[in-house]
Amino acid sequence: MSLTVDLASIRKNYSLQQLNENSVAADPFQQFNVWLQEAIQAALPEPTAMVLATANQAGIPSARVVLLKKVNPEGFLFFTNYLSHKGQDMALNPAVALTFFWPELERQVRMEGTVEKVTESESDEYFWSRPxxxxxxxxxxxxxxxxxxxxxxxxxxxxxxxxxxxxxQIPRPEHWGGYLVRTHLIEFWQGRPNRLHDRIVYTQESANAEWQISRLAP
Incomplete structure (x- = not known):
């Protein structure tokens, strides 16, 4: 016997925490690390899992989950097969987006930016650290x-x-390595009651410019 669920009736009223312009760090990477550490300390499943969205030259998008392996002031680092679907997309169109979702904390972080390959030495170092x-x-x-x-x-x-x-030591395949996502937009989303969610966004006009902080309507 099949069970039919009314999808339109599924909803949750978020109420755990709040987020405002005065409480966030001036640097988005520092703010992200605070939230990431809280997700790890809360023992959430796969706290480093992120949705990577790419698009080909024709603008046709695709998305999949990958794992964050490092975050620093330069950006967000992950590893994959360069010849994969996403690898071919990124070779033709470096514009990408990332999304983290931690439902237990009623939080989401999304980024927009461009991607580039990391150095061979960085790819070697991580490859040899893998099982x-x-x-x-x-x-x-x-x-x-x-x-x-x-x-x-x-x-x-x-x-x-x-x-x-x-x-x-197994040699690293030439078709496998790391990517760095350099972001120009990072948005932090905190669920709030009645769908009046808090959205704080950091934007940067150029690589060396100061990050600007603003609030978005939910």
Whole structure:
């Protein structure tokens, strides 16, 4: 027996916290780190998970969840296969957007900016910090390409497992590495009662300009 749920009736009234211009940090990266640490300390599932939105040359968008691996005043860093769907999008159109959602804290953070590859040494450093199985998987998986079956992936994984057996350090594939998202807009959203949510946005006109802080209507 199937259960039909009235989607229009699903709602939640947010009431945990508030956010205002006078309480946020002057620097958006400092503010983000405060919220990220609170999400980690709250033991939320996958607190570093973020939705990465890209678009191809024709402007057709696509989105998926990736994991944040570093944040600093330069931007937000993640790693992936350069030949994947998202990698091909970013090679043609560097404009991207990121979204974090921590529902247990009734919070969301979104960013807009441009993406660029990190240095090979940065990609090497992170690649070699990954579990051995994940390193092998980066070789075995032709990410975003069609495969005939799960067995094809398993066989490729075994092939590279055997190939690299006995090595103390697996080489990083040239098609795998890191990206840095340089943001010019970062918005912090705090759920509030009756859908009158708090939205504080930081914008930057140029790379070295001061961040401007303003409030948006919910």
């Amino acid at each position: 051995l199985g994940s390193q092998v998987g980066a070789w075995a998986s032709p990410q975003s390409k069609q495969v005939t079956s799960r067995q094809e992936l398993e066989e490729a994984n075994q092939l590279y497992t055997d190939k690299f057996a006995g090595l103390t």
